[in-house]
Amino acid sequence: MNYEVIIVGGGPVGMLLAAELALAEVNVCVLERLKETTPYSRALTLHPRSLEILDMRGLKPKLLETGKPISTGHFAALDTRLNFSKLDSSSNYTVFIPQHDTEKVLEDWARELGVGIHRETEVKSISQDEHGVEVTAVGPEGKLVLTADYLVGADGAGSIVRKHAGIPFVGTSETITAILGDVVLTELSEPSIFSQFNEQGQIMVVPLKNGLHRIVAIDPERVHVPKSEPVTLEELRSAMVRMLGSDLGISDPYWLSRYGNATRQAERYRDGRIFLAGDAAHIHFPAGGQGLNVGLQEAMNLGWKLAAELKGRAPEWLLNSYQSERFPINTALLRNTEVQTFLMGSAFTSDMINVRCMLSDLLLVPEANYKLASQISAFNIQYASAADDLPHELNGRRLPELxxxxxxxxxxxxxxxxxxxxxxxxxxxxxxxxxxxxxxxxxxxxxxxxxxxxxxxxxxxxxxxxxxxxxxxxxxxxxxxxxxxxxxxxxxxxxxxxxxxxxxx
Ligand SMILES: Cc1cc2nc3c(=O)[nH]c(=O)nc-3n(C[C@H](O)[C@H](O)[C@H](O)COP(=O)(O)OP(=O)(O)OC[C@H]3O[C@@H](n4cnc5c(N)ncnc54)[C@H](O)[C@@H]3O)c2cc1C
CATH class of the missing domain: 3.40.30.120 (Glutaredoxin)
Incomplete structure (x- = not known):
């Protein structure tokens, strides 16, 4: 079957991009290998700019049905929180919402707009020539060959699209890993949120739904364990006892996982008729809750440009501005996550405790706090003007809620x-x-x-x-x-x- 756009990967980025294209009347489909959205939510946050763009499309009320607004965020789990309430927006908070629920809202919206979503369909190979792309996949009814004018790889960190397009994933491999557990904590009488950094490690505890808490820990005794090695409840318990002096009655693990700080960016986001977006284009340590958010902003950036190209109304420079606009922003994102990883996971010494205390004090200065809050929330973005536009200070800036x-x-x-x-x-x-x-x-x-x-x-x-x-x-x-x-x-x-x-x- 022939489409205008095929999207490989139906995670949050693929679903939003598909919906954006369908909104512009593009014939688009999503190929996703999973039968349904995974119940294990990596991301738990939707930051202010993501909320704003989803608000533009009328989706914010849906997200707030399940998500909970929180007026602060964090940088490197420093004691002074980032104050989003100072941002000039009614979305001046982060929404605490499991990735599973965000994905559900985006998938429902894509379906409403008529996107063809093929689940249990795994892409095996792609190829392109100057006329279009061809995708071979295996679905519930066997082998499938689809063609399209363009293809977008929103297929996550291990992206087959990126590999088959021959786009190098440039950066560094993991040097540390952290552990995650969604568990019951019987000794906490009510949902609690706290974090701690000491000479035994760094730990954050966050309440989830259904009586669970998420624990994320960087344990100096376990940071060199490879990501592929399964986490045990005992491992998490032992880290908690050393860092907190108690295991808080940990039991009933719902999800245990290990993640690392590999930091890479695709050398280019476009190769001919193939584009990359989201984790397929960049990976980093999940610090400050940014990966999914940045991916959604990429989907918003690419959708209308690709639609304009397909409908024959795009100026010749527009489609390449996806790369020129987003690449530098993501380069800065990788640097900010590397700094956070350094502050959270490189040394658990009294010197590092002092550095963190000093930075935490600096964040009490409103201007310093605002600068980082606007960076993590993506309010600081200003795209470069198109070459021939008359200069104006608003060019490239986000429209405020006039x-x-x-x-x-x-x-x-x-x-x-x-x-x-x-x-x-x-x-x-x-x-x-x-x-x-x-x-x-x-x-x-x-x-x-x-x-x-x-x-x-x-x-x-x-x-x-x-x-x-x-x-x-x-x-x-x-x-x-x-x-x-x-x-x-x-x-x-x-x-x-x-x-x-x-x-x-
Ligand atoms: C522990 C942890 C915590 C995090 N917390 C946050 C947070 O709080 N906030 C935040 O913004 N980000 C967070 N992130 C990052 C966030 O989870 C990712 O950035 C986000 O999931 C990227 O979305 P995506 O759609 O690009 O890729 P993915 O979510 O990885 O989706 C890719 C999809 O492609 C599918 N796929 C892959 N290969 C194929 C194939 N060959 N054929 C068909 N389908 C395929 C996969 O099944 C998957 O559904 C966290 C990450 C981790 C590890």
Whole structure:
């Protein structure tokens, strides 16, 4: 069967990307080897920017049905927590939600949008030529050969797509491992959250659903045990007794696992008609709860670009901007997880305890705390402007939750994020100039939703904005200032540069 896009891997990244493509009316399928979403949740967090992008698509209420908002996060499990509540957003918290539940919400949404999801289907090989890709898989009914215009590997760390595309996974192998246990702790009378770093190791305890707690521990006596060696309850108990002075009545392990700090990034995220996203493109020590979050942001970045290419409206540079925008962000992500690994797992000495105390004190300085909170939450992202866009300080930044009203009454103190349900570009016009409609019409861009509005609440940096084009993933493509002498010309050129293929300009 022929598709426009085949996605290998139906984890969180594959499911969100599939939904984004289906929203843009792309014929897409997901090939996933598991029969159902795994009940063992690696990730437990959805950070503020991930929540914002999912809010744009109307999914936040669903996530909050099972997830619990927490206003703080952590960096290297330092005692001073990162304060997300200072972020300028109604999503100024992390949602504590097991990966299983996040995946369920994303899969349900993808199904609602008509994505063909083939479970129990394992991809065995892929190939490409200049016309398309071919995938061989084995499913419940035997061998399957599928073709598509493009293929995305969202198939996790061991990605077969990355291997068959010949893309090197550059970086370092694991030097330490940590242990994880989802267990019952009979000596805790109520759900508790705490962490401890001392000369015996580093340990975090977090409450889960169903009376379980998650324990993650870096035990200096066990850090060189390879990831492949199964964890025993006894091993976890012994680490707890040494680090906490008690095993807290540990029993009934639901899931025991070991994970490492291998840190790698795909040398490139694209090879011809093949793309990589999520763990297939980068791996690192799970510190600060970032991997899944970053993967979701990649899915949001790639979806609309791939759709624009397939629908013949993408400018020639757009699809390659997936790599140029996301690669440096993930390089920074790998560095921040390496620093955290160093602070949590390299030495359990009084010197390291002193370093951690000092850093923890520094995080009491609001500006320092804000800087790291905005990094972990991905609020600090600013994509580079397209080469020919007129400079404006908003270019490449995330759209904040502006409160908008319109003369026709359609918007009344409305959160701008509600304008992004359909995944179109949004052209926000604040200058009450009727010529804007003609400019949009003359440009012939069908993928733009024009909104003429006024700001209900003042927003920093927005008072001089005449018109702004916001991308489907909620970042500003370009903004035009009110002092611009010929704004309609600049707007027409900006629309043409971003939303129209040169052959039809
Ligand atoms: C202990 C631990 C804790 C973590 N905690 C957090 C956290 O709190 N917050 C956070 O953001 N991140 C966290 N992470 C990271 C997070 O779990 C991953 O980044 C995330 O799962 C990546 O999603 P993905 O969709 O890219 O890949 P995956 O979730 O790995 O999904 C890949 C999918 O592809 C399928 N697949 C693979 N090969 C094939 C094939 N050949 N054919 C068909 N299907 C295939 C797999 O079955 C799988 O379903 C944690 C990781 C670990 C190990």
């Amino acid at each position: 409160k908008l009203s319109s003369a026709d009454g359609a918007l009344r103190n409305t959160n701008a994020y509600e304008l992004f349900r359909t995944g179109s570009y949004v052209l926000l016009h604040f200058a009450e100039d009727d010529r804007i409609r003609d400019v949009v019409e003359a440009a012939g861009a069908k993928c733009i939703c024009l909104v003429c509005a006024s700001l209900e609440l003042e927003a920093p940096d927005w008072s001089d904005v005449h018109t702004v084009l916001v991308r489907p993933d909620g970042y500003v493509a370009w903004a035009v200032s009110r002092s611009e002498s010929n704004p309609m010309n600049v707007i027409a050129t900006g629309i043409s540069r971003w939303c129209i293929h040169p052959s039809i300009r």
